[in-house]
Amino acid sequence: MSDVLASIKFDADGFMEDAKQWNKEVAAALAAKEGITLTERHWVVLDYCRKEYEAKGEAPTLRNITKNTDVGTKELYELFPGGPGKLAAKIAGLKKPTGCI
């Protein structure tokens, strides 16, 4: 498992530094590190996060995710326990979402 992540650079908080090094295998390994087994529902969120990142250069907010996918906030918290915004971005191989002011 960790072989997949061996060549990848992470920042201090465990977010990937280069989103281009990401693929589905990497995602699975990152998820496993967080104790998550990826399901189809996780992928709805992860795919959307990647798509948004490619279009706008930053990870989407929770509100953005729930507005544009069929995943509601409650389910998001079940899929990515703790902080779904940060966790989904982390597993999607994106930079740490910038906090609000």
Add this chain to the structure above:
Amino acid sequence: MKTFLILGGGTAGTMMAVKMSKKLDPRQWKIIVVDQEPSHVYQPGLLFLPFGVYQPQDVLKERRSFLPRSVEYIETPIERIEPEANRVVLGKDQRVIGYDYLVIATGATIRPQETEGLMDGGWRKNIFDFYTYDGAVALADFLKKFEGGKVVVSVAEMPIKCPVAPLEFIFLADWYFAKRGIRNKVDLILATPLPGAFTKPKASAMLGSLMEKKHIHVEPDFAIMEVDSGSNAIRSYDGREVPYDLLVSIPVNMGAEVIENSEMGDDLYFVPTDKETLQSKKYENIWVLGDAANIPASKAGAVVHFQMEPAVENILAHMQGKPMHAKFDGHANCYIETGYNKAALIDFNYEVEPLPGKYPLPLVGPFSLLQESVINHWGKLAFRFMYWNMLLRDIPLPVSNHMSMVGKKLN
């Protein structure tokens, strides 16, 4: 005759109208301000209303009286903006106004209906907001009769206007209940979606230890799912429950409905804006100022004050077909009321988080950054006078638009 149209007559819209009326030739330009409410609200003052510190006349004044006579003022809701056609449709009589330049200063408002159950049975009974005049006044009445129990201050979602206001509220509540001799009968709890007291690390640590000293409990990372006004508790998505006797809510903040109706905003109806030039990202004859913009700066009047000069400079340059050089650096400074006639002050921008030191004069101050002092509190109270009498009337304040590192301690 060309039209310079300003939507919103709050802090940003009023300041823009005053500044532009001095800059634009009245034989060539007509300046119009549209707003739906007759009263201009001094929003920082709303914080003090619940505790009886300010009276209504301190925070409400006639909007028209702050606009220059040469400016046309129209009082009506705004239906929608049609940026492709350079025109705005007003709510009253569907009047249409074409513009050459448009300034969007429509602000941010609370949307309590966004949180499940917030407006059910308890709304304005034992659930209040203090971000509206009516809410703050209703809360003042409630507090007078409050004899003790759990007081929960709940922040629904970031960003909010004046991100320090929830902390100030809870510090002032601590003091207010102590003065009434019932502090030992009151539990103070801050339920926040942030990982700590505030957004920026150094300020968060300072404010966090202040909370501890004042016996205020912080419930961090609390993403509110619902308010249950039957059993008087709020619940988070991750299954935590916090009971309350009084819930003071800072509901979801969103941009104006006109932005929503015009499909010009992001998910929270804030308008995509260049964070340095303050020009709309999509339309080159539109500027977005204050809370209405989606820039990563604090939503506060003090920020608007620092935006005004670069925005005006850029608009004038654009009108003359010249390159825009003026940049807004995200500068914000906020007095944070901490109770007992003291306040802390923070000063920061896009790049630099709040640091300790002195402001505005290095070493001299008189204001202390990131620590409590009595003189900071007087600065905060004096600001109300400066707001009505200097800021809105374009009389310069003795502070710089750009944040300075001089007088700050890095470690």
